[in-house]
Amino acid sequence: MKKALAIDIGGTKIYNCIVDEKGQIVSDVEKRNTPESFADIKSTLENIVKSYENDVDVIAIATCGAVNNENSGIIGSTGNIAKEYPTMDFQGLSSKKVFVENDANCAAWAEHIIGASKGYAHSVMLTLGTGVGGGIIIDNKILKGKSGAAGEMHFKMRTDKHRKCTCKSWDCFEAYASGNGLKDTARELLKNPDLTSYDVIDGVNRNDRELTRAFQRWEDDIKDGIIGLANIFDPDCIVLSGSMAEFVDTDYLTDEVNSQIVTTPTKVLKGQAGNYSGMIGAALLALGINS
Amino acid sequence: MKKALAIDIGGTKIYNCIVDEKGQIVSDVEKRNTPESFADIKSTLENIVKSYENDVDVIAIATCGAVNNENSGIIGSTGNIAKEYPTMDFQGLSSKKVFVENDANCAAWAEHIIGASKGYAHSVMLTLGTGVGGGIIIDNKILKGKSGAAGEMHFKMRTDKHRKCTCKSWDCFEAYASGNGLKDTARELLKNPDLTSYDVIDGVNRNDRELTRAFQRWEDDIKDGIIGLANIFDPDCIVLSGSMAEFVDTDYLTDEVNSQIVTTPTKVLKGQAGNYSGMIGAALLALGINS
Numbered sequence: 390m391k392k393a394l395a396i397d398i399g400g401t402k403i404y405n406c407i408v409d410e411k412g413q414i415v416s417d418v419e420k421r422n423t424p425e426s427f428a429d430i431k432s433t434l435e436n437i438v439k440s441y442e443n444d445v446d447v448i449a450i451a452t453c454g455a456v457n458n459e460n461s462g463i464i465g466s467t468g469n470i471a472k473e474y475p476t477m478d479f480q481g482l483s484s485k486k487v488f489v490e491n492d493a494n495c496a497a498w499a500e501h502i503i504g505a506s507k508g509y510a511h512s513v514m515l516t517l518g519t520g521v522g523g524g525i526i527i528d529n530k531i532l533k534g535k536s537g538a539a540g541e542m543h544f545k546m547r548t549d550k551h552r553k554c555t556c557k558s559w560d561c562f563e564a565y566a567s568g569n570g571l572k573d574t575a576r577e578l579l580k581n582p583d584l585t586s587y588d589v590i591d592g593v594n595r596n597d598r599e600l601t602r603a604f605q606r607w608e609d610d611i612k613d614g615i616i617g618l619a620n621i622f623d624p625d626c627i628v629l630s631g632s633m634a635e636f637v638d639t640d641y642l643t644d645e646v647n648s649q650i651v652t653t654p655t656k657v658l659k660g661q662a663g664n665y666s667g668m669i670g671a672a673l674l675a676l677g678i679n680s
Numbered sequence: 681m682k683k684a685l686a687i688d689i690g691g692t693k694i695y696n697c698i699v700d701e702k703g704q705i706v707s708d709v710e711k712r713n714t715p716e717s718f719a720d721i722k723s724t725l726e727n728i729v730k731s732y733e734n735d736v737d738v739i740a741i742a743t744c745g746a747v748n749n750e751n752s753g754i755i756g757s758t759g760n761i762a763k764e765y766p767t768m769d770f771q772g773l774s775s776k777k778v779f780v781e782n783d784a785n786c787a788a789w790a791e792h793i794i795g796a797s798k799g800y801a802h803s804v805m806l807t808l809g810t811g812v813g814g815g816i817i818i819d820n821k822i823l824k825g826k827s828g829a830a831g832e833m834h835f836k837m838r839t840d841k842h843r844k845c846t847c848k849s850w851d852c853f854e855a856y857a858s859g860n861g862l863k864d865t866a867r868e869l870l871k872n873p874d875l876t877s878y879d880v881i882d883g884v885n886r887n888d889r890e891l892t893r894a895f896q897r898w899e900d901d902i903k904d905g906i907i908g909l910a911n912i913f914d915p916d917c918i919v920l921s922g923s924m925a926e927f928v929d930t931d932y933l934t935d936e937v938n939s940q941i942v943t944t945p946t947k948v949l950k951g952q953a954g955n956y957s958g959m960i961g962a963a964l965l966a967l968g969i970n971s
Contacts, residue, residue, distance in 0.1 A: 455943070464944065511826045525912075527818060527825075534818075534914025535802045538943035544908025547838045548901060558907065558940040610839060616849065617835025621816075621912070623746075623825025649849040652746065652829035653755065 393449040393675045394441045395668035396434065397492060399423060400453055400469035403430075405437045406665065407445060408672030412503040414665060416441075427473035438482045448487040449675035450479060451495035451667035455538035460489050460674075464536055468555065488675035494531050494540060495670030496662065497524025500628045502673050502680070504662030509625035513618050514660070515542065516631035517611070520555060521563040521570075525622065529679065542566075544617065546610060565610040568633045574610070575603035590636055608637060612645050615657060623652040630660025684740040684966045685732045686959035687725065688783060690714060691744055691760035694721075696728045697956065698736060699963030703794040705956060707732075718764035729773045739778040740966035741770060742786035742958035746829035751780050751965075755827055759846065779966035785822050785831060786961030787953065788815025791919045793964050793971070795953030800916035804909050805951070806833065807922035808902070811846060812854040812861075816913065820970065833857070835908065837901060856901040859924045865901070866894035881927055899928060903936050906948060914943040921951025 390409045397404040403423050407416035419437070424430050438448060454467030454475065463475040479487045490498075497506075497514035506512035510529050516522035523542040525532040532539045543554065543561040552573060554561040564570050571586045579599050589607075592600025615627050627646075629637055642657040662669055681700045688695040694714050698707035710728070715721050729739060745758030745766065754766040770778045781789075788797075788805035797803035801820050807813035814833040816823040823830045834845065834852040843864060845852040855861055862877045870890050880898075883891025906918050918937075920928055933948040953960055 465942075509826075523912075527823065532818065532913070534943065535800075535916045535946075536914060536944045539912065539914035541911040541914075541942050543911040543942055544835060545904045546836065547840075548904045549838075556940075556942045561911075613836045613839045617908075620832040620834040620852075621814075621830065622823070623827060623830035623832075625826045649847075651756075651832050651834055651847045652825065653827045655826075 391446045391676050392444065393447045393672035394438065394445040395449045395451070395672040396437060397665070397667045397671070398430075398434070398450060398452040399492065403433060404665065404668060405441070406668055407441065408449070408669055410673070410676045410678055412499065412662075412669045412673055412678070414669070418665060423470060425471065427471035430471055430474060431477065434482055442483050442485055446485070447675045448483050448485055449668070449671035450487065450489045451492040451671035452489060453492055455536075456489050456491045456494075457537045458533050462489065464538060486675070488671065490531075490671055490674055491524070491537075491540070492667040493522030494524040495668070495674065496522070496630055496660070496666040497526055497628070497670065498531060498674050499662035499666035499670035500630065500660055501526050501529070502678055503669065504666065505628045505658040505660050506626050511622065511624040512626050512628055513622055513624050514628040514630060515566070517566060517568070517629055517633035517637070518631040519568050521567045522631070527622070542614070544614070546613065562614040565607070566614055570610065571604070571607040571633070574607050575600065578603045578606065586633070593636075604636075608642070611637065612642050615642060615646050616649050619646055619650045619655050620652050624655055626656040626658050628658050628660050630662070630666060634659055682737045682967050683735065684738045684963035685729065685736040686740045686742070686963040687728055688956070688958045688962070689721075689725070689741060689743040690783065694724060694728075695956065695959060696732070697959055698732060699740070699960055701964070701967045701969055703790065703953075703960045703964055703969070705960070709956060714761060716762065718762040721762055721765060722768065725773055733774050733776055737776070738966045739774050739776055740959070740962035741778065741780045742783040742962035743780060744783055746827075747780050747782045747785075748828045749824050753780065755829060777966070779962070781822075781962055781965055782815070782828075782831070783958040784813030785815040786959070786965065787813070787921055787951070787957040788817055788919070788961065789822060789965055790953035790957035790961035791921065791951055792817050792820070793969055794960065795957065796919045796949040796951050797917050802913065802915040803917050803919055804913055804915050805919040805921060806857070808857060808859070808920055808924035808928070809922040810859050812858045813922070818913070833905070835905070837904065853905040856898070857905055861901065862895070862898040862924070865898050866891065869894045869897065877924070884927075895927075899932070902928065903933050906933060906937050907940050910937055910941045910946050911943050915946055917947040917949050919949050919951050921953070921957060925950055
């Protein structure tokens with residue numbers, strides 16, 4: 390069975406492991422902090438590749454940032470990683486084929502092949518973590534757009550410039566539906582600038598009325614965003630993954646969304662491809678696994 | 681050259697004409713009021729088809745409502761047309777092939793083949809009329825979704841249940857970016873329940889300060905919606921067509937959108953396929969014209 394060295398490059402951590410063409414992780418998962426300098430990121434990647442490239446058929450990279458339509462490099466800037474990172478020559482890491490794709494697109498592909506959206510031609514995946522990532526599958530293909538940057542979940546939830554988004558614009562879905570969004574919503578509603586998203590989850594577990602209200606507002610913001618996506622894409626399902634997804638009531642979201650959309654009924658599901666879905670999806674894509 | 685009998689079935693009017701495979705209208709355009717009863721709609725269509733089917737190769741229908749992925753019929757309800765209309769047996773109208781597609785998708789296809797988005801693989805078309813229609817082209821194909829209903833421009837502009845939308849949900853893009861949206865925005869801002877969208881356009885032409893402010897709010901709502909669509913689709917261009925599009929400053933929108941998106945630069949353009957782009961697009965699709 391063919392295998393890929395899968396590497397997940399994020400703003401804070403770099404993971405790597407070996408994944409087979411069934412999407413199974415067949416090695417330990419290694420984890421490092423993402424170095425601050427581009428030179429150190431590069432040498433970290435070189436060391437990982439050197440250690441494992443002889444054991445695999447292909448190198449599969451899931452990365453933060455938008456990846457071009459040739460799956461060879463990054464386009465534009467990527468926020469919280471060394472500013473020269475977009476110049477990275479990924480193919481230069483190995484004499485074997487190096488395949489690169491955006492981490493959320495990889496996670497969406499993992500869900501599509503082995504996870505919650507398996508068997509569905511049309512799905513939207515949202516990773517609810519510190520931020521919000523998006524990966525959209527149309528007709529069994531990842532939506533990339535003209536240059537590879539599609540699937541960014543920066544559509545507005547209001548138009549009165551209320552909350553600044555990490556993208557420097559205002560009031561994007563990410564600014565409300567993310568873990569940071571939950572924190573900010575709680576701070577606003579409870580007028581307490583020290584609250585964290587953990588405090589809110591803890592409060593929900595303790596049946597704290599005010600914190601539960603903040604949580605519900607957050608969940609309803611996710612619902613309102615999904616309504617728009619369901620009307621735009623008419624997807625078979627919307628998959629929620631990422632660290633914050635476990636707290637969401639997908640039955641509630643499914644019912645509410647279906648009661649408000651003008652397209653045909655859809656399903657809101659929790660991701661099933663696990664915490665390493667980015668690496669799994671990158672490997673499946675790099676190995677050419679389409680179903 | 682092959683020709684199609686093209687029919688545009690809307691909630692208020694039914695148009696028909698003959699279109700060739702270059703997208704040229706080669707007959708007079710006939711116009712009728714849409715009958716109230718389903719029986720009368722059906723007999724109107726039967727009469728049109730009987731009159732022209734011998735002169736053409738195929739029947740091409742652009743219709744209100746979502747059309748299935750087989751391009752044979754309507755799925756679900758369609759708002760302001762006889763409630764039995766979704767049961768229409770379109771193929772039953774003729775022994776020749778009857779091809780059916782949603783009117784906004786048809787208009788998007790006309791722009792894609794002979795209009796503003798010609799030569800671009802990825803585009804989003806918005807028809808700004810009484811309501812807002814949407815047609816999305818991805819990789820030179822119309823985005824249909826799992827059952828054909830994709831491209832509905834019902835994503836939220838705010839989440840505080842401020843303005844009811846025609847879809848019965850709240851605060852959709854359509855409720856702000858449409859002609860009716862302009863009217864409602866002006867009525868709200870000027871606290872005058874008698875204003876029409878014509879009054880606003882007239883006021884802009886007279887440099888009326890308050891009405892111009894209402895117009896600019898409307899234009900900025902369109903801008904904010906486009907920002908989301910550009911981040912989701914990374915399109916080559918966004919095409920604005922429909923009766924309200926002529927009033928919009930597309931250079932302003934292009935600059936503002938590009939200053940706020942996280943994807944790659946795009947263009948906001950006015951449609952060029954004309955008032956009958958629905959029929960032209962239906963004909964091109966029915967005749968299999970892909971480029």
